[in-house]
Amino acid sequence: MSKAVRNKRSLSARVGGLFFVLPSIITVIIFVYGLIVWSINVSLTNQNSGAKKEIEYVGLKNYTDLLVDERFTHSLLNLVKFTVVFILGALITGFIMALLLEKGIKGEGFFRSFYLYPMAISFIAMGTVFNWLLNSARDEEAGGLNLALQKIGLGFLQNDWYVSEKGAMYAMALPAIWQMSGYVLALFLAGFRGIPDDLREAARVDGASESQIYRHVLFPQLTPTLLTVLIILGHISMKAFDLIIGINGKSYVTQVVAVYMWEATFDKRDYAKGTAIAIVLLIMIAIVVVPYLRYNNKQQAYR
């Protein structure tokens, strides 16, 4: 009797859960994976304008067209510039913040709360301010950063920022760094504090200096955190969209892949091109994220 009950229960224990997540599974299959397939399908056709016409499959034409599309290669190059500066900037700033805070200091909570608030604000809203702060007006007309640079005697550093021909994307990375450094700080702070105190103590007893402890004991322990930070910043960077729109709209100088996709879809109604751009973006992100998800999945299995 009791055995029968246990068997019955174990059946429900084994597959009962599936029943409750089935609606979500179906939703995710349709709206994530299904729609990606649908997008790929659109990107292989000739739906290049809003006008109704016979849908024909044109193979990879929309993708090969992108390769020779100057605007696309321009936005891709912009995205690369932005990503490099943004990742390095946020990584270094966030790491320095974590170094300053990790031992604990009076007022830590105060600093930490302020360092993290930018994550709560929409970039469309912050765009209004950064549009000012990074304004290209100089000397007497200057406001924002150019004015601040003059005030501290660094007037020669005045710049065109996000409208400059060469450096627009580097300027655009500044607000992104401003927003994401706090996140990096939080991840590294958790990393530092996850290291057992004994490790430090042992090194200290062995006569290691503070800087040696950091270099040889603490930093190597932070490698997994570094990986996480890089993945997070990387995929956020590649999706950069409202940050760019909020500050500089659809302007050519600061156009990135996501903005170009919007332009192709919205203004030109070129759905085939729009989906092709989106799929390229998806592949770029998948290359970064999928190995991380697999790594994470394996870690879960060991837990």
Next chain:
Amino acid sequence: MAKDLVDLVVAKPAKRNAKRRRTGKEKFWLIFRYVSLIFIWFLVVMPIYVMVINSLKGVKNVYLTNAFKLPEKLDFSAWSVAWSGTDYFPQSISESMSRTLFFVIQSSIISAIIGSINGYVFAKWKFKGSNLIFTLFLFGMFIPYQAIMIPLVRIATTLDINRSIYVLVLAHIIYGIPICTLIFRNYYEAIPNELIEAARVDKASMVRTYRSIILPLSIPAFVVVLIWQFTSAWNDFLFAIFLTGGSPKLSVATTALNFITGSSNQVYYGVNMTASLIVSLPTLIVYIFLGRYFLRGLLSGSLKG
């Protein structure tokens, strides 16, 4: 995993040699750290400072060259113009704000309920292949939504729901499933299995266990997910601009603001600043009062929360 990330972030490191007097070198480094922290603090606060002071300078008299200067006298007129509009500034944001609030609250609550059920199953009621399915869910969290947007717009148009704000409620629920499931799963994972075992010995079904044991323990996770969904839906621009097609009748806070600041209103800097500040306030207030929960949501994006 003894502690989760948030506990580590806010953990107080053990005080070492608290009683000992600091050496000169230690004093120097302490001062150095404070100076650096305060310097960074100024950089972090500056944008919001510029926003606030320029919103208090009235409608006119707001110039780029005075960006950092405090107002000579407080003038709140830009606030009423930004909020309810006037003849020369017709695009007020009050309507979009209330529309956003309306849809964001609904999508957050439904997302939290779905996330809780999913999280429970993936943490405590696993079935064969559940880990794999969970990982496939997570991928949905990282995709650029552009990759599903054009078909999604077509579906919305075909079903004729793109003329109602519910299109955004649905979008945020659907694409919120991965992160909400993840947050709840991580939270439930930390609940000892013995609790579930004890319930099983008492012949409670898994559903019953969820209702009477897990759910009452879930309030912190609900707060995290509600805040997360609230903030990301409030700040979302991508879904809003694609799914409502920029229609003014369906404008939400971000799309309305983008229209205001991007249009020919560039003369009214003060009003633009104020509108941006007003749009930022709800999420900022949530962050100020529930920062710890916000941080937990944020860190769960690293999958380890």
